[in-house]
Amino acid sequence: MLSDLEFFVSEALVGMKRSGLMTFISIATITVSLIIFGFFLLLSSNFNNLANFISSKLEIRVYLKDTLTKREIINFENELRKIKEVKKIVFVDKEQAWQNFQQNFKNINLNDLIESTPLPNSFSILLEHNENIVDIAQHIRGYTDYVEDVNYGGAIAKNISVFANFVKLGGLGVVLLLSLATLLIIVNTIRLTLIARQDEITIMRLVGATKAFIKIPFIIEGLFIGIIGAILSILFLKTTYGFIAMQIQDNISFFPLVFEESKLNYLYFMVGISGTFLGFLGAYISVSKSLKK
Amino acid sequence: MIEVRNVSKIYLNGFKALDNVNLSIGKEEFVYLVGPSGAGKSTLLKMIYKAEEPSSGKIFIDNFSLNNITERQIPYLRRNIGIVFQDYKLLPKRTVYENVAFALRVMHYSRSKIRRQVSQVLELVGLHQKMSNLPQELSGGEQQRICIARAIVNNPKILLADEPTGNLDPETSWEIMHLLTKINTRKTTVIVATHNKEIVDNIRKRVIALEKGKLVKDQQLGVYSTNVK
The missing domain is CATH 3.30.70.3040 (Alpha-Beta Plaits)
Known part of the structure; x- marks a missing residue:
């Protein structure tokens, strides 16, 4: 089994290298999408925090x-x-x-x-x-x-929580659209690898490879793209949020920002999971479509 | 071992590739499948490894009807059938060793077993000195040997060769055919589709001749020419 896994991973890496430009574009797109996703998550989380803060003082x-x-x-x-x-x-x-x-x-x-x-x-x-x-x-x-x-002071609190919901909903819409675009790009990247390796796939089939065996390297490739995008976006979000939060703290000290590790880690976790899932789904769609015949 | 019963194949464009073919090939036999281009040799071989479906009729391997094999089972069927191609179908970016090991990888062999079996089979085909070379660094005959090594590395019961000498010069063709007969002596059933009259007439084996999709001759220790009955 271990040698199988090694084989799959090395095949996936070869695939990423061969369609290098598309791999790069995929990773870049997924990273940007996830950053925007994370940005909306952070924003709505902070607005909710603010609304709660104000409500508690009402x-x-x-x-x-x-x-x-x-x-x-x-x-x-x-x-x-x-x-x-x-x-x-x-x-x-x-x-x-x-x-x-x-x-x-x-x-x-x-x-x-x-x-x-x-x-x-x-x-x-x-x-x-x-x-x-x-x-x-x-x-x-x-x-x-x-x-x-x-x-x-009900009106203020009400307005803020309505606004937080609006940010959340608007963010969700933007994120869904972006996810769709990202998904399409990943699907295409994997398809290019598939086309580049058509001969190999034919030979694998002739020597008795199961469909699953043929699919796995491509799915791993998608997962890698997703995971790399997730890591990059989380790094970016963490540093940027830390920096912006500091600035706000220094200038508007009463503003109740979200600082709890657990809450932030949960947000980053969501971003990471989404990226990984997008990568997986993109590859899965592509492989299932191309290997049907 | 292989039973072909009333098999016909009509392609979508109306071309009749096989016309009610009946034949039976026993265990460890060596059979030439001869006939002009378009006679249906390749179609018949493809049906045996399920790359083509008969339009009517049945094919049995070891009393198993191929008609009943599901798509999921095809890989396991192919693990019992080695295939040699006219154009070798090698992976150009992988070494000789990797090309052969590839076939075992897809069958989940352990690394040590792969190493042992690949070096054994490369020894058999005479390429153990060149296992780190890339295919394009080798001659046509040597590339065909890689293909043969890949086909037999897991000791399949059946070896199908579709025009294995089609791209080779006469001398190399002889070497390849001798290799195939050697593999036959290792208890593998071998079916060779070929045009090569000289070889068929000199390495005398059972000859099955097809013409326009019809079986026109089936002769033990036969010769190529269709008028010798």
Whole structure:
């Protein structure tokens, strides 16, 4: 068996060498396609990350009427706690809010202009899941006896996750088209090798080679093309992403980039598998078509 | 060993290559298949190794009907049949050794077994000194010997030779024919399709003559000429 494998691999290498230019073009195409594929994966993964990040920071801010007594505020808080999705309620005292505000905007001296706090008391509410944030905010707005106003940052989060999905879908479309083009090029490369080795194939058949035996070297050739393309594209993606991520980190430090090894390795793994599979499939199609007779 | 029963072959263009041929070839026989070009010699040989299908009739090898052999089984049939071609069909970029070893490779022989059998057979055909040469560095006769070595390297039961001396000068042709008879003595059934009257008349064996697809003569220790009955 080992000598069979050696034979197949050496035959595959001979094939790659003989149709050198086409092999090179195939590897280049598959590499570029995989880079674009990886780019879209990274992009949508980062947008999703951003959307999740923002969602996790989302809160409903409920501004209370200034006329409420302490008791009424406590009653209302208990009322709010009954809402299913509510995870956490924090009461923000208006004095506290004012201090926070001043802390955040130190350079503007408002004390000179405003005597007492202009801000109302408020509740900051965190939800279990943010999908229902709009409905819940609307619901809270209904307590007109207590509520002055309700604010939430739902729109942004929603837009980002819609955008992430859009990137994912658009990317998928582009990737599918590219894969098809890559596949065609690989099919043709292998076909050229097949044509170049037609005599050999005839002789193999006459001396009793099975179809599988004849096919395997060509399929290995396709696999090699796929694997080489995969390795090149992963190297490129890794270095480039590392570099760009560093730049972004340095300049927009709050931007939540995907840095987890496991997540990135999974993405690169997907790129690698896709390349290998494309190479295999291209060769398989070509060989099955040509060796039918 | 080989039974041909009522075999006819009509090609798509209407050409009748074989017309109701019946013959039987025994184990370890040596048979000449003679006749002019287009008489159907090659077609008959191709049917034996399943490169052609009869339009009607049946061919049996060892009581196995070739009609029942599936496409998947063809490679295994061919492993029992060595084939020698007029144009040698060698791989030009591979050495003599590799050309012969190739046949064993496709049958999954181990490397040590390949080495042993290839050097034995190259010795038999007298090419063991040239095993590292490329085919084009050798003469026509030597190239035909490579082809023969490849055909018999796994000791097939049957050796088919289609015009093996067609491209060779008379002297070399004699050498090749002597080699084929030598292989026959190693218990291999040998069928040689040939034009070569001189050889057929001098190395006397069974002669089967075809003309326009019909079997016109089947004679033990026969001669080429069709009018000698």
